[in-house]
Amino acid sequence: MKYIISMISALLLLIGFSTKAQETENAPVHTSAWEFTAEKKAPGEYILKFKALIEPGWKLMAASMGDDEPNSRIVFDSLSDTRVKIQALADASAPLKAKEPMLDNMEIKYFENAAEITATVKYNTDSVKDLRGTVNYFILKGEEILPEEVPFTFTADASGNLAGGAGGLKVNEEAAAGLKRPTIDLANPIMKVGGIGNEGESSVWLIFVLGFLGGLVALVTPCVFPMIPLTVSFFTKSAQDRKSGIFNATMYGFFIFLIYVLFSLPFHIAGKADSAIFNNISTNVWLNLAFFVVFVVFALSFFGLFEITLPSGLASKADSKANKNSLVGIFFMALTLVVVSFSCTGPIMGSLLAGAGSAAGGANGAWMLTAGMAGFGIALALPFALFALFPNWLNSLPKSGGWLTSVKVVLGFVEVALAIKFLSNADLVTHWGILHRETFFLIWIIIFGLTTAYLFGLIKFPHDSPVKKLGKVRIFFGILFGAFTLYLIPGITNTKYARIRLMSGFAPPMSYSWYGHSTATEKGAVEPDIINEYEKGLALAKEKNKPVLLDFTGWACVNCRNMEENVWTDPEVHSLIKDNYILISLYTDDRKKLGENDQFLFKSDEGWSKKIVTIGDKYATFQRVNFINQSQPLYVLITPDERLLTLPVAYTPDIQEYSNWLKAGLEGWKKVSNTAQK
Structure with a gap:
């Protein structure tokens, strides 16, 4: 068990150090x-x-x-x-x-x-x-x-x-007072509508499903697939009777599941120490660059340039204890499989770690990672139990061969695409301007175009077996990847088709474009009307006598992009926001530094402190102290004099639900306006 925890301790140290550097003087x-x-x-x-x-x-x-x-x-x-x-x-x-x-x-x-x-x-x-x-x-x-x-x-x-x-940085009481707004009272909104309840549940289940699918992919890699018949045969033949053989194989599968779940345990501990750790994973520049490098290295390994393995001593130590005919021995057999298959499963687990960080902020990210690892472990462990129950099924398994190598190569292309996503996160929060939306799509088109060519045998790697005949499965996936490549092409255009729904939240936003505010953006969304400075937006709200829609967002926030490109573009929602609210979008991961005189050390009444150095530091702290929340997106409706119209809401993909919440805010605004007139 201690081996599992120590394998990710180095990453925790990196995350913890970068978070601590932002949080404490x-x-x-x-x-x-x-x-x-x-x-x-x-x-x-x-x-x-x-x-x-x-x-x-x-x-x-x-x-x-x-x-x-x-x-x-x-x-x-x-x-x-x-x-x-x-x-x-x-x-x-x-x-x-x-x-x-x-x-x-x-x-x-x-x-x-x-x-x-x-x-x-x-x-x-x-x-x-x-x-x-x-x-x-x-x-x-x-x-x-x-x-x-x-x-x-x-x-x-x-x-x-x-x-x-x-x-x-010095404590600045005046600047600190500007972050904590005394009129915002979460306990007493004008309308008791909204609230942050179980918004993350669907995301947790989504991560579980993605983890399960990742485990299924890992099953058909060269590191895992050949182990299925060998291991099941070992348990069924070495057992004294069929019942004990089934029990041993089932426990073997359970321990595989348990070991992968244990991977998430240190993140629960770290999350208690710092609830912002997962938000930091998804928005920290250096961590995203580190993930970019790691995923490129994994891809090169999948392409056959070299093999990534954990230290041989770890595998030997686990294997030496696996000879014991007991539950302890079965546990170490499972641990041996986890260790020796790391070169194939590691990149998929890395994707789950990063996905948990991108999908949720705060302590919930640890549970999302647990859900992903649980799904991954179940998918990987299930065949060992099922084939032990029904050993005749082993005869239906395809023979190991060159197709396993093809699976690794395809996974290598996918890893490169994911690496580009992490580079895009770092580019967005720093505004380097190297991966605009169209550049991102162009690179992905090339990557998946090459994947399609590989599957149809047009290109090959030195270690590949000769493709004498294209099988039905290979043709199916070739057509699938080819169709996806064609689907991405409008993303590089300046047309109404550039808004690709399936890529919402994954690709850079429409406003981060070669074309500036493209035609598609101006016709569909509210980006041109967004204000990114709180005081400036508040002043405009007072001038126009309109309520405010506060949007706590992030450049690297996947769910934020989903809301902006799939919910805000709905005609009714678009009209409600554009005609009735002053929209203020505050980026909590913006790494642009504040002026030297505007930087200070914020100390909260609860005893924690944070350096306010960047725009993101300022608005992340603003969100935390006023709304007791650190996840993005978070939407808040307030009056120009900063009274809460409704309870805040988080990720709300249901268009009607979000629309009703906006309407409730307008009802609250009418109540406030009528009271003021009297």
Whole structure:
């Protein structure tokens, strides 16, 4: 069991680190105080002094340690780095020296109780300006060695003197008050309509079904398919009687299911520690880029360039315990199958992980992942139990052969397509502009066009067996992929057919286009009327005397795109929004930075804190503190003076239900307006 949990610990660390970096103020853990001062040495040249008090028992590594060793360094931010050059970095006093057993008896230089580092810097510019950065250092105690950092700021005055102080973001009460709106009262809407109840249930079942389908696909891969007759035969022949053979095979299938479900356990733990972890998976730039690289690597493996396997020692260890004739032995037989088939099942499980993150935010994402893994495990385990119950069915199974290799190649093309989706997520939240909607469709057309050509034998890979005759199954899937390729072609056009329903939420939005606001967009949706700044939209609502539809959305939010392209385009819904509401769409994953003076550290009444650095940070926190919710989409109807008209709703694909909710908001607005007139 511990092997299953440890296999995804590295990904959890990456997710946890990126989330923690956004949620908490960076502060030294084992130093009780830092002091920053500056001494003018010559015009444009200064000695910056960094003094630290160190907690008892801890050692702070000296600046004189090498670059490839644990050390202390001064790192300026990108703007300050262009202003000054570090001429010398030194320890203000001689450090202590000792052999460190934990570092292979390396001689380390360190400080205890107190330390001072000096940096001599010279300005590259004519004028002396502010400097910002961090002290990056390692601390050591016993068998613990930790990297830490502390921010600093040196402020320049009119005379060219520098005054140092603690850096990082500061608590700004005025800015914090702008996020928490006191008139928004979730307990007392004008109309008791709406509410966030079981909106995620259908998505959980969808993830379960997708997981089940993924498990069925995994069954016909070269890593799993040949194991079915071998394993079932082993249980039925080695058992003392048919009843015990069926029991053993059934337990084998159950343990396969259990092991895959256990994959989701660490995410439940991490979700309790940080409810935004799954939202972070779907919107974090670096995680999406990491998924892009991983899926490309998996695709290359499926194409036969190399084989991806888990460490052989893990498989050997599991296999050695599988010889025991007991439930423990059967469990380890199941674990052995999971380990040795990883090169085929890993990419499919990775898709489930990413799909759970994209489909829901907050703690619900862990349950979605569990649902996906449960579906995957059931599909993979079911044949072992069924064939044990009905061993004659084994005779109907097709023989292993070259068709299994073809399955892997087709999966490789699918993995490339999924990799493009993750690259698109990163592009959307950063606005790089490299994967507009039409570019995305063009790449997918090429990918699935090549898949079609491969299935019809027009192209092949070096390890493929010669295709002497196209089978019916191969022809069927060739036609299927070919039809899908043709279906995608209108996506690159500037016509009314460019809005491809099946790709809603998967491809970039219509507004992220080669053509700008295309003809199809202007005729069908409300994008041109959207305002992306809350205060600006609120001011317009007061000017027009209209209620507000708040749309908490995200560039990488699949369900948001589904709502915009399939619900908002309905004529009645479109008219209700366009004619009666001021639409304010707030992107909670927008990575564009706020102005330097607009960045601050938000501290909530509940004790948590968050750095407000980007537009997404601002509106995600706005959503969290006012509506106690972090998932997207979230729709809220308010008056221009910020009174709640109805209860908020989340993903609502039922057009009539969403339309009725909008109408209820208008009824509430009439009540408010009539009361005001009296």
